[in-house]
Amino acid sequence: MGGRSGSEGVRMMGLRDVFCQERAIDMLQKAYACGRVPHAYIFAGADGVGRFTTALQWARLLLCHKPVVAGGFADSCGVCESCRIFAGGAHPDFAHVYKELREYTKDGKGKAAPVEMPIDVIREFLVDKITARPALSPRRVFVVSEGEKLNNASQNCLLKSLEEPPDFCHIILLCTRLERLLPTTRSRCQIVRFGPVAVERITQKLREMGLAGPAVEFFGRFAAGSIGRACRWGRLELDGAGIYEAKKAIVQSLAQLRYGGCLDAAERWIAMGKQIAAVWEKADEGISKSDINRRCQGLLLEMAVTAINDAMKLALGVADDIVHADQRGVIQQLAGWMGPEGCGAGVTEGYEAMRWVESSVNEKLIFEHLLLKLAEPTIMADRAAG
Numbered sequence: 001m002g003g004r005s006g007s008e009g010v011r012m013m014g015l016r017d018v019f020c021q022e023r024a025i026d027m028l029q030k031a032y033a034c035g036r037v038p039h040a041y042i043f044a045g046a047d048g049v050g051r052f053t054t055a056l057q058w059a060r061l062l063l064c065h066k067p068v069v070a071g072g073f074a075d076s077c078g079v080c081e082s083c084r085i086f087a088g089g090a091h092p093d094f095a096h097v098y099k100e101l102r103e104y105t106k107d108g109k110g111k112a113a114p115v116e117m118p119i120d121v122i123r124e125f126l127v128d129k130i131t132a133r134p135a136l137s138p139r140r141v142f143v144v145s146e147g148e149k150l151n152n153a154s155q156n157c158l159l160k161s162l163e164e165p166p167d168f169c170h171i172i173l174l175c176t177r178l179e180r181l182l183p184t185t186r187s188r189c190q191i192v193r194f195g196p197v198a199v200e201r202i203t204q205k206l207r208e209m210g211l212a213g214p215a216v217e218f219f220g221r222f223a224a225g226s227i228g229r230a231c232r233w234g235r236l237e238l239d240g241a242g243i244y245e246a247k248k249a250i251v252q253s254l255a256q257l258r259y260g261g262c263l264d265a266a267e268r269w270i271a272m273g274k275q276i277a278a279v280w281e282k283a284d285e286g287i288s289k290s291d292i293n294r295r296c297q298g299l300l301l302e303m304a305v306t307a308i309n310d311a312m313k314l315a316l317g318v319a320d321d322i323v324h325a326d327q328r329g330v331i332q333q334l335a336g337w338m339g340p341e342g343c344g345a346g347v348t349e350g351y352e353a354m355r356w357v358e359s360s361v362n363e364k365l366i367f368e369h370l371l372l373k374l375a376e377p378t379i380m381a382d383r384a385a386g
């Protein structure tokens, strides 16, 4: 995550400046201090908690000509030739491997943006290049994004490189879902876990970006520890994406949902998704259009699922900390007509819809199906009233 070019992370000073991941950094520092840096790492954790930024800064340290150690903390110097070229984004001994590179593989020209990590990308951008000696630095570093999207063929292709990499080679797999990796892949890598970032740190960051109002607190809770996601929403919001207004409309439409109004509601949700996607496309040219659309659909569904989950909490009286605290009254209304069992079923339906998004099912179908399912209990009420 965090920009395909990685420019955002590169501009930072170093490992020292990575936000709120002290434990993960500490683990890397210990390996560095005793001179036994594993050749294969998995950086595991949710999207946007700092894995990519850490991988970039870690790579910069491994490539640096004159690393600085102060108070037991090692970091890149920031001024040597390697560090300067790295900051420029074109270091010959650093490679960022991601699925969209398929376009640049031998047979990839004109192919649609892939959903999984294509084996051609792993072969041509990692396996085939791994034996080449470093050009500038003492090592070479490969960072593989979205490791959870490596299918079995890609993982098997990668296996030998993970098992017996050349001494100068380091591979870092970023992964949000460890269970998607084969045991053979996992066992060859050292796993570093990245935890969620505290809400207060996230809201503080959003305010520093210039975001104000109730959106700040909401994004802080809704991000569930992912500072990267929160910052992205913050930037899009400042660009006029209307994410917070969309979420308020979604919660409102759930609270007032009626079977007869489902198709209209689905249409409004789709329109809001498109509005966010339009701003997002301009802000992040490195991500394919279809990926951005999927992410926007997923975002709206996540808003709906968290709202229904909140309603379940209120209906059961089990917890007071709800994500949509800014719309507590509306959530109460939702809890009123759905009831705890309806909410439970609704959350399941919502997750199912999110899986459909991942499988690239047509968005109209997804939203209409979900809303009709959720609204089923209102059919009888509508009949009684009409």
Ligand SMILES: [Zn+2]
Binding pocket: 064, 065, 066, 067, 076, 077, 078, 079, 080, 081, 082, 083
């Ligand atoms: Zn340096």
